[in-house]
Amino acid sequence: MSDRPLILVTNDDGIHAKGLFSLSQIAKDFGDVVVVAPDKPQSGMGHAITMATPLWLKEAHLDNVSAYSTSGTPVDCVKLAVYEIMHRKPDLILSGINHGSNSSINVIYSGTMSAAVEGAVEGIKSIGFSLLNHDEDADFSESEPFIRKIIENVLREPMMLGSCLNVNIPQGKPRGIKVCRQAKGYWEDSFVKRSDPQGNNYYWMKGDFVVKEKGEDTDLWALDHGFISVVPTQFDMTAHHAIANLNTWKF
Amino acid sequence: MSDRPLILVTNDDGIHAKGLFSLSQIAKDFGDVVVVAPDKPQSGMGHAITMATPLWLKEAHLDNVSAYSTSGTPVDCVKLAVYEIMHRKPDLILSGINHGSNSSINVIYSGTMSAAVEGAVEGIKSIGFSLLNHDEDADFSESEPFIRKIIENVLREPMMLGSCLNVNIPQGKPRGIKVCRQAKGYWEDSFVKRSDPQGNNYYWMKGDFVVKEKGEDTDLWALDHGFISVVPTQFDMTAHHAIANLNTWKF
Numbered sequence A, B: 001m002s003d004r005p006l007i008l009v010t011n012d013d014g015i016h017a018k019g020l021f022s023l024s025q026i027a028k029d030f031g032d033v034v035v036v037a038p039d040k041p042q043s044g045m046g047h048a049i050t051m052a053t054p055l056w057l058k059e060a061h062l063d064n065v066s067a068y069s070t071s072g073t074p075v076d077c078v079k080l081a082v083y084e085i086m087h088r089k090p091d092l093i094l095s096g097i098n099h100g101s102n103s104s105i106n107v108i109y110s111g112t113m114s115a116a117v118e119g120a121v122e123g124i125k126s127i128g129f130s131l132l133n134h135d136e137d138a139d140f141s142e143s144e145p146f147i148r149k150i151i152e153n154v155l156r157e158p159m160m161l162g163s164c165l166n167v168n169i170p171q172g173k174p175r176g177i178k179v180c181r182q183a184k185g186y187w188e189d190s191f192v193k194r195s196d197p198q199g200n201n202y203y204w205m206k207g208d209f210v211v212k213e214k215g216e217d218t219d220l221w222a223l224d225h226g227f228i229s230v231v232p233t234q235f236d237m238t239a240h241h242a243i244a245n246l247n248t249w250k251f
Helices: A018-027 A074-085 A111-121 A141-156 A219-224 A240-246 B018-027 B074-085 B111-121 B141-156 B219-224 B240-246
Strands: A006-010 A032-038 A055-062 A065-070 A092-099 A126-131 A163-169 A177-179 A185-195 A201-211 A228-234 B006-010 B032-038 B055-062 B065-070 B092-099 B126-131 B163-169 B177-179 B185-195 B201-211 B228-234
Touching: A006 A018, A006 A074, A018 A032, A018 A055, A018 A065, A018 A092, A018 A126, A018 A141, A032 A055, A032 A074, A055 A074, A065 A074, A074 A111, A074 B185, A074 B201, A092 A111, A092 A141, A111 A126, A111 A163, A111 A228, A126 A141, A141 A163, A141 A177, A141 A228, A163 A219, A185 B074, A201 B074, A219 A228, A228 B240, A240 B228, B006 B018, B006 B074, B018 B032, B018 B065, B018 B092, B018 B126, B018 B141, B032 B055, B032 B074, B055 B074, B065 B074, B074 B111, B092 B111, B092 B141, B111 B126, B111 B163, B111 B228, B126 B141, B141 B163, B141 B177, B141 B228, B163 B219, B219 B228
Parallel strands: A006 A032, A006 A092, A032 A065, A092 A126, A126 A163, A177 A228, B006 B032, B006 B092, B032 B065, B092 B126, B126 B163, B177 B228
Antiparallel strands: A055 A065, A055 B201, A163 A228, A185 A201, A201 B055, B055 B065, B163 B228, B185 B201
16 A cells, blocks of 8 residues: 555546546645546535435546546545545545635535535545636646645644635636635525426526625635635534523523 | 514425424414425435526415425525515524434534525524434424424524524423534445446445534533534634634645
8 A cells, every 4th residue: 555645536516527637637746546526517516415316436537547436416425435435534635626616605505615524524634626717628727836835735734623625716826825714795696487398487596696794804805816715614513602692592 | 564574484304294394383373484395305405506407496285374395405495485486585494394313513414404504694594493303204292382482582582693593302302402512423424335237336325423522512412311402503614713723834
């Protein structure tokens, strides 16, 4: 067995995404890489897991790395990788590079980030990377030196128990890296209503993103100003600050 | 228009679940109720949303309440309800009653809790209820007075900005209500491997829940001791405590 770090690379855009390939090629310089990714796009799948149906797993072909595709979600990919393919916890999970932003509240809808969060739940160092460009053929080259720098830091520093990193990268040449918090915002949705040939109504979801604050310590501020945002992201969803007040309620 | 509170009831077990019906009947005593729930079970869907395909929406039939089923996830149900069916934010979202626990890390996989979290994201008072009984025909009667008490409190008190409540209810007659934090734990998964008639391998996910602590202020402790657990649950996933350390890294 190699004494190089064992690195799992996954994503939510699927096994054929350019961002996954780019990340796997960077990862090779840091350790032994196994890619386990969804066999189709799974954007917006959040922390979904597959319980009612089985999962299919197939070998896939990616240049110079061991690769598998699954019929499941990004979180399923992490679970299959850890418990069925690797039979041990990898030293590092890299998720992405996502085609599109996972800043602010998007972290909660994102399959890419949920894979990283699942890594943190299982006690594995994990990073989700996203580029603010939805293009299938997005150019990841300008972000590469920064991605390398972040991976180096994560491998060198002790595990941040209970959290992973949410890294978002602006388009063009980044001005640097800022450690941030998740900005407050939400999607004000609307639906386009249509009828199918049988007369049944169906709806397409559309959304306008609403920013709810002007803080300069947020991921949105950093990205708007040309910086890469790094948000430490946890899975303890307890609103600890609300506990004292709740204890005054008359249950 | 009524001046009674407008209440959305949803779940992840689907429109036909007994827990949804029980909760809608309780909700009727507190306001005007609209039920919008998935047309099939959506357990484990986390915060997934449907973006690549459209959503179907149909009127459904539930005793004495306005009801709709959708082809989407629990979070889709909240979005369709708020932006397409009600055309305004309801005063309260009730999600559940889930058939099975959503304590500890299960909050992050749970469609029921993700619907409540989505309510919080959109600034709506929201509560997710779960009974520690997976039986389709579970008896919700002993939990009903406690559910009423919790709803009364949430309607009376100011909105807890940025959070909702995760309420888990033990089987039998509860001893009371405890405000708690989410216990540390995770699923140690394994997979049952089989082959289909074409020789393709498929995998069923199984898991053993591993508790990582012995705290007496957690939801698991409360439930193990016969109490209902109430955990204030937020959508800010920033690990704020990790920011100072991250700022010392050599990016």
